[in-house]
Amino acid sequence: MSESAERLERLLGRDEIAWLVERVRRRIAQGRPLTGSVSLGKATPSQRRTVESLLGRRAGTGASLTVSLDEVDQVLRASGAAPEGLAQAVTLLRGPVVNTAEENAAGDARWQAAFAPLDAHLAARPVLHRWRSWLDATGLVRRLAPTPDQAAPLLEVLTAVLARLPSPGLPIGRLAAETCSDAHALDEGRPLATLALSAAKALSGLPFAADGGADTRRRAWAAVGVHLDELSSLVLCLGLPGDDTTPTGRMLAIARAAGEPCALTLRQLGRHDGSLAGGLVRLCENPVVVASAADQLGPACPPLVCVSGRPSVAVWRLLDLLAAGGASFAYHGDFDWGGIAIATAIHERYGIVPWRFDTAAYEAVPSARPLTGRPLPTPWDSGLAGAMARRGVRVEEELVLADLLSDLTT
Template identity: 70%
Template sequence: MSGAEERLLRLLGGDETAWLVDRVRRRMEQGRPLTGTVTLAAATPAQRRAIELLLGRRAGAGTSLSVSLGDMDRMLRASGVAAGGLREAVVRLRGPVRDLAGESAARTAAWEQAFARLDTLVAGRPELAGWRSWLEATGVVRRLTATAEEAGPLLDRLAAVLDRLPSSGLPLGRLAAETCGDAHALDEGRPLATLALSAARALAGLPYAGEGGADARRRTWAAIGVHLDDLSSLVLCLGLPGDDRTPTGRMLSAARAAGEPCVLTLRQLRRHETPFQADLVRICENPVVVAAAADELGASCPPLVCGGGRPSAAVWRLLGLLASGGATFAYHGDFDWGGVAIAAAIHERLGFVPWRFDATSYEAVPSSAPLTGRPNPTPWDPELASAMARRAVRVEEELVLSELVADLASNRSGSAIRHRGAG
C-alpha cells in the first residue's frame, strides 16, 4: 500500500469519518455538487477529533459537527492525499459511484419509449385519456411487467388491440390473432387481457377496475362489440317482421304473432344472411321499455329493438340486417352522458330521428338526479348537449315509459317523431 493510500485511510477510512464519506457519496450518486457544509448532530468526541485531524484545526464547540466540503477538497488536493480532491478520495475508499440521477433519467426515458405507441393512439382518442391517467396513477403496468423493456412489446400489442375498438362484432380470439399474432393473447389471466379489459371498460363508460367474474368480463367486451362466443352476445326485440323461409325469420314471425319479446343470439343472426324488411324501427336503451310494450300492446307493437346499453355484436348485426332491408330508425335512451355516447355511436353508424330524445323532450321531464360524467356531443340535436350541461340532471328512460308506450301504440311516423318532440 502506498503512503498516499495509508494517509487517506487514516484520515477518512475510519468509523469516525464514515458518516462524512456516506454523505459525500450520496451527493455524488444524486449528481449534486460537492459544495457547502454538511452537519452531524450530536457528534461524539471521537468523531470531533477525527475531523480535527482531517482539517488540521479545531472543529468548533457544541454538540453538532459541521464540515465544509470545499475545505476538505482543498486539503486533500494540497496535501497530495488525493490529487483529484474529495471526489477521487471517495471513489478510492468505496469504489465506483452510481449515477442515480442518470439511471433515473434513463429509466424515465425507457418507460416513455415503452408507452410511446399507446400514447400516440390515446392522443387521438380523448375517451381513453382518463384511463391512461389511471394506468399511470395505479402503476398497473409496472406491476404486470418487471422492466420497461418487457413492458414495451406488451403496450405495443395493447395499442394494436385498442386501434380496433370498438368493434362491429368481432370474436375475441380473432381480435387477438389479428392484432397480436396469438389467438390466446386476450385470454383471461394474461397481462395483455388485464390491460385491454380495463380499456374496454373505459370505452364502455364503466369503472376502469370493474367487477371480476366471467359474466362481467363477457358484458364488458360485448359492450364494445367484441364477443367471447356466438351464444353470449344477445339482442332483445319485439314486433319485428320475420319470414317463413329461414329459422330465425320463423322465430321472429312466431314471436310477433304471439306479442312476445324475442331474444336472438349472434350465432342465429350470423347464420341469417337475408335482410329483414321493415319501415320504421324504434330503438330503446333499456329492456323495461320492451317489457312494458309487450304487456300493453302485445302483437300490435310496431318493430322495437333494445340496445341494452352499449350495443352488443348481436345488436349491431340485427340493426345492420334491418338497415339492409331499407329500415329507418328512431332512437330513445337515457338522458345521461353515457346514454348520449351510446346514441352517438348508433347515429354515426346508422342514423336516426330522435324519439323523444331531443332538448325539448329532456327539458319537459322533472328530475333531480345529478348528471355526472364527461359531456358528449349530440349531433342529431346539438341543443340537447347544451341543455344537459346547463340543467345538469339525468333523466332515465323509466321516467317517460308511459309516453314511449303511447307512441308505440299510436305508431307515429318518423316525421311525427322528429317534429313533435315531447308531444
C-alpha cells in the same frame, strides 16, 4: 497496503470522521457536486480533533462542526492519498458508489421507450388520454410488468389491439390471434387482457377504473365490437316482419305472428344472408318496454328493438341488417348521460329520429332523481344537453312507459 492507502486510512478511515465520508458518498449517489460545506451538529471533541488533524488547522468553536469539501479535496490531492480527489477517496474506502440520479434517469428513459409505441398511437386518440394518465397514476403497467424489458412487448401488443378497436364485430379469440399470435392472450386474468379491457371501457365511456364482473366485461368488449362468444351476445326484438326464406327470418315471422318477443343470438344473425326488412324501427333502451308492448299489443306491435343498455355486438349486427334493408330508426332511452352516449353511438352510425327523446319530452316529465356523470353533446337535439345540465335530474324510461306504449299503439 501501499503508502498512499495507509495515508488515506489515516486521513479519512477513522470512525471519528466516518460521518464526513458518508455525507460525500451520499452526494455522489445523488449526483450532487462535491463542493461547498457540510456540517455536523453536536460534534464530539474527538470528531473535532480528527477534522483539525485532516485540515492542519483549528476547526472553529461552537456545538456544530463545519467542513469545506473543497479544502478536503485539496488536502487529499496534495498528500497523494487520493490524487484524483475526494470522489476517488470515498470509492477507495467504501467501494464503487452507484449514482442513483443517473440510474433513475436511465430507468425513466427505458420506461419512456417502453411506452413509446402506445403513446404514439394515443396521440391521435384523445378519447383515451384520461385512461393513459390513469395508467401512470395507478402504476398498473408496472405492477403487471415490473421492468421496462417486460413491459415493452406487453405495451407493443396492447397498441396493436387498440389499433383494431372499435371492431365491426370480432370474436375475442380471433382478435388475440391476429394481434398477438396467441388466441388466449386476451383471456381473463392475463396482463394484456387487464390493460385492453380497461381501454375498451374507456373507449365506450364506461368507468375504466372499476373491475366489475363477467357481465361488465362482456358489455365493455361488446361496446367496442368484440364478442366473447356467439351465443352470449343477444338482442331482444318484437314485431320485426322477418321472411319465409331464411331460418332467422322465419323465427322473426313466427314470433311476430304470436306477438311474442324474440331473442336473437349473434350466431343466428351472423349466419343470416342478405338484409332484414323493418321500415320504421323503434329502439328502446330497457327490456321492460318490449315486455309491456308484448303484453298490451301482441301481434299488433310495430317493429321494436331493445338495445339493453350499451349495445352488444348482436344489437349492432341486427341494426346493420335492418339498415341494409332500408330501415330507419326512432330512438328512446333514459335521460341520463349513459343513455345519451348510447343514443349518440347509434346516431353516429345510422342517424336517428328522437322518439320522445328531445328537450320538450325531457322537461315534461317530473323527476327527483339526481343526474350524475359527465355531460355529453346531443347532436340530434342541440338544446337537450343544456337542458339536462341545467335541470340536473335523470328521467328513466319506465317513467314514460305509458306514453311509449301509446305511440306504439297509434
